[in-house]
Amino acid sequence: MVDWSQIVQQHGPLVWTTVYRLLRHDADAADCFQRTFLSALMLSRTQTIRNWPGLLQRLGTARALESLRHRLRQTQRLRPLFVEVAMSSHTSEPDQAAAISELSDHLREALAQLDARQAQVFCLICLDDLSYTETADQLGLTVNHVGVLLNRARLGLRERLRGHDPAIVRRSEGGEP
Numbered sequence: 424m425v426d427w428s429q430i431v432q433q434h435g436p437l438v439w440t441t442v443y444r445l446l447r448h449d450a451d452a453a454d455c456f457q458r459t460f461l462s463a464l465m466l467s468r469t470q471t472i473r474n475w476p477g478l479l480q481r482l483g484t485a486r487a488l489e490s491l492r493h494r495l496r497q498t499q500r501l502r503p504l505f506v507e508v509a510m511s512s513h514t515s516e517p518d519q520a521a522a523i524s525e526l527s528d529h530l531r532e533a534l535a536q537l538d539a540r541q542a543q544v545f546c547l548i549c550l551d552d553l554s555y556t557e558t559a560d561q562l563g564l565t566v567n568h569v570g571v572l573l574n575r576a577r578l579g580l581r582e583r584l585r586g587h588d589p590a591i592v593r594r595s596e597g598g599e600p
Contacts, residue, residue, distance in 0.1 A: 437479060438480070441479075442483045455486045455487050459482045480551060480561070488539060529583075540572055544576060545580070
């Protein structure tokens, strides 16, 4: 029998960090946190879980990406009248903080538009700092397939973010990089 209070206590911070890093919204992250553990509960009823942190991180990433996709669809439908810009505490210049915040928002939007498997691989490797091997083990893929998916994700993100990179805009206008 699985001791869920111990699993939540032991792995809850990992799940929260994983989902909040993508969502940057407390209520959405809390909902995603709960859905992650609910998904883990359903899986544990049908199979033995050998790697709880790996499973929970993978499920958390998948649920966060689902939330991002849902948020993107809602945003495109509603077209909000204002944009909330969060200031970064690591940046002393307000314009720099605004640019970083805006680019982060564009990255989240671009991740939501990627193929689900590509986005998941990108998040596990680039945001959660897992190795190719760890990612392959978690997703049941070969290391080579993980590399292919990561490359496709990077190409897709580069294309989607091209218009949001000030250096690229300056180069296209003939200015200095």
